[in-house]
Amino acid sequence: MMFYMPTKVIYEPDCVISHGRDIAALGTHALIVTGHNSSQKNGSLADVTKVLDMNGVKYTVFNETEENPSVETIMKARDIGLTKGADFVIGIGGGSALDASKAVSVMMKNPESSWELMYDNSAVPEHLPLAAVPTTCGTGSEVTGVAVLTRHDLKTKLSMVHKVFPDIALCDGKYLLTAPKQLIANTAVDALSHMIESYINVSASPFSRMCAESGMKLWKSCKDFLTGDAPLDIDTANDLLTASTFGGMAIAQTGTSLPHALSYTLTYEGGIPHGAAVGAFQSGYIRNAAPSDREQVLSLTGFADTDELGQFIADISPVNVSAELLEQAAEKLLCNPKKLAVCPYRADADIIRDITGGVICSG
Missing domain, CATH: 3.40.50.1970 (Rossmann fold)
Structure with a gap:
């Protein structure tokens, strides 16, 4: 390690x-x-x-x-x-x-x-x-x-x-207190994605998972703010920022995984904000993980299952993306063996399309 x-x-x-x-x-x-x-x-x-x-x-x-x-x-x-x-x-x-x-x-x-x-x-x-x-x-x-x-x-x-x-x-x-609520939501989803993709990663270690787990616990404590109408207070702002830093420390050790690679096409070709784009693939990414990893992530983030997590992300950080663009993202990822290799489970074409097929679109 x-x-x-x-x-x-x-x-x-x-x-x-x-x-x-x-x-x-x-x-x-x-x-x-x-x-x-x-x-x-x-x-x-x-x-x-x-x-x-x-x-x-x-x-x-x-x-x-x-x-x-x-x-x-x-x-x-x-x-x-x-x-x-x-x-x-x-x-x-x-x-x-x-x-x-x-x-x-x-x-x-x-x-x-x-x-x-x-x-x-x-x-x-x-x-x-x-x-x-x-x-x-x-x-x-x-x-x-x-x-x-x-x-x-x-x-x-x-x-x-x-x-x-x-x-x-x-x-x-x-410095977060004046930011628009949607910006806070999108970036908070990005931070969560870092923690998930670092935790479910071939390079994960007790050290990197220590950071991801600490960050997910803090992130969980902010869920009511993310779904509610209350203004951002300084305690929640500090918790969100600290969670983000823990996520950064985690991916500094492991790098990101499949959802980030898929998101780049949505952002470049579809103009979708990065946090929303990467969050759209988290549910499918976790769903295909080892049961022990999936259950730990869901427990730390406070979700009953991957469907609930996916719907939560879709509600606070929505995307509207065509099937054609999702297929384009999948094709690009399948041509990227380096990124596929960081996934701890077999990421073949069927798995990638299962992840992209689970995206919840708004509108």
Whole structure:
């Protein structure tokens, strides 16, 4: 067994402010990689720039990170960071911004390289120091080495081959409080998917399952909020964010499995949000697992059976997808032996189509 988690994780109220010196210690000029406006609305960008000002650190804000960031966006951010003389990177936002910040940190450290470096298995590139400030409760990207990017040339999403763990992750649930309820639901489903796919995985170990189990217990405690109309309170926000981080720690050890591979087609071709797309396949993925694994996951998440779990996900994070697109997703997965190999049970064509055939569509 092996457990590798090099990121320093800080969980406390106002941790960005109280640990500003830890951020400032990373360099003299930060390139802040974030989305278009959410970090401004939730106060995370203001907190980060405040501590940088307090510590005499220059910064440049790149706020053009789109959902499912593309390779082209990474290179644009890289060029701006180099022009401004940035020597470290801060990612603020959900998985898109955090994943983008990882890729940018690699490309800025290797200014003479083309974008192909991100997918060059023969290279071992260094990267700039990196801080992560998560503002959603889905990807756990603040504690993983993975950066999933959109490849328009391949018409899909594909992980950068190099692992980049943030040096420090500053986690504060208050940044979730202004997020739309649907965004919270979609990202919470993504976090649950990470825990399930890590638990039911050929690389699962007692260490990775420790993280997944702890995260699923916390996630279960938030189910009433996800199905109700009550506003998000700080305790629930912290629990959702912590569950997401546990999910990130779990997949940092094992990687994801079949549902994530299937979801990329739905997101790229159908425009379905990642959390909703990956959640649509969880019921079928669990249903085909070993009985002991299936029963443990259902027990930890508080569902009587896989049908109840599937309906819960469909209710809070709905999808509307054609049979043709589901078949396209299945065909792509069946041509991906590397992803098929991480599934702990025999994932043949019949099994894959059983998983895709169980998707509950809205409307």
